[in-house]
Amino acid sequence: MGEALGHGMLPGVALATLFGVPVLLGAGVSAVAMSLGIGALQRRGRLSYDTSIGMLFVAMLAAGVIVISHSGSFATDATAILFGDILAISTEDLVVLAWATGIGLAVAAVAHRSLVALAIDRRVAAVLGLRPKIAQAALVGLVTLAVVASYQAVGSLLVVGLLIAPAVAAGHWTRRLPSTMALACAFGIAAVVLGLLLSWHAGTAAGASIALTAVLLAAASWAAHAARVHTLTTRGALA
Numbered sequence: 001m002g003e004a005l006g007h008g009m010l011p012g013v014a015l016a017t018l019f020g021v022p023v024l025l026g027a028g029v030s031a032v033a034m035s036l037g038i039g040a041l042q043r044r045g046r047l048s049y050d051t052s053i054g055m056l057f058v059a060m061l062a063a064g065v066i067v068i069s070h071s072g073s074f075a076t077d078a079t080a081i082l083f084g085d086i087l088a089i090s091t092e093d094l095v096v097l098a099w100a101t102g103i104g105l106a107v108a109a110v111a112h113r114s115l116v117a118l119a120i121d122r123r124v125a126a127v128l129g130l131r132p133k134i135a136q137a138a139l140v141g142l143v144t145l146a147v148v149a150s151y152q153a154v155g156s157l158l159v160v161g162l163l164i165a166p167a168v169a170a171g172h173w174t175r176r177l178p179s180t181m182a183l184a185c186a187f188g189i190a191a192v193v194l195g196l197l198l199s200w201h202a203g204t205a206a207g208a209s210i211a212l213t214a215v216l217l218a219a220a221s222w223a224a225h226a227a228r229v230h231t232l233t234t235r236g237a238l239a
Contacts, residue, residue, distance in 0.1 A: 001035075001140065002163040004053045005147045006156045008034025010064025010082075013156065018067065024096060027148045034060055035140045064156075084155035084207035086196070093152060100149035104142055108181075111138045116177060153192075154207040161211035162188060169218040172225035187217055 012030025016023045034056055041052035108115070114135035117125035125132040143163070151159050170183035194217075195210030202209070 001053070002143050002147060003160040004038070004057050005031045005034055005144055006151065006159045007057050007064075008037075008060040009148060009151065010156050011060055011067055013151070014064045014067035018070070023152070024148060027151060028144070030060070031144045031148055035144060082155045082157045083205060084151065084153050084158065086153040086206045086210070089152060097149055100145055104145050107138055107142055111135060112177075115139060154211050158207055158211035161214050162191065165211075165214035165218040166191065169214075169221035172221050187221070188214065191217055 009027040009031040012026035012028070012033075013023055014026075015021075015030075016026025037056050038049070038052045041055065111134075114125065114130040114132070115138065117128055117130045118132050118135040118139065122132045125135065146163060147156075147159050150162060154162060166184040166187035167180070169187040170180045174180050174183060191214035192210050195213035196206060198204060198213060199206040199209040
């Protein structure tokens, strides 16, 4: 879903850029249209979830590229939209990010039990009266908010890296959801800081450096956890 929305917001971002309207507004409208389209294809087209995402994924990406191709600065616009430009973030953008963070935390806190139940088993969530349909809408809303708010930093193609990699890195060290979420945030922050340092010293693209760093942190977390397990197992055998 995160990757689909990342690509799904491309036409809205492209149109907003061409017509000079707030980019986040265009991204939000396009991402919402993407999520609604997936639901419509599932209900009326009787397609599976993966198939619905795949079809709209390609359609929205192609539409975005077509819109960008009409721009006089195709290469510049396409690069910024697809791969982000974190160094161009303004004070207003930081305010929007702060609001998005606050709203995301609030929704995650209020809907926590419903989201956990939905992740485990939709039928169990329904039996417990936790309204899985509302929880699903909240989940899609959270993913949309995260993708739209952060795309300017790493672009629509790489934003999924910051959605997944920090959670993967955190998952090796804790099994409780609240602690996993907090640790994932720490890994995400570390990925941004280290990625920017890499970009500065190596002269590489900032967004790509951040996304790559996030994945490398996940790999390093797995290696460290595997080494720790091996050490504990060896000590236990010797004892």
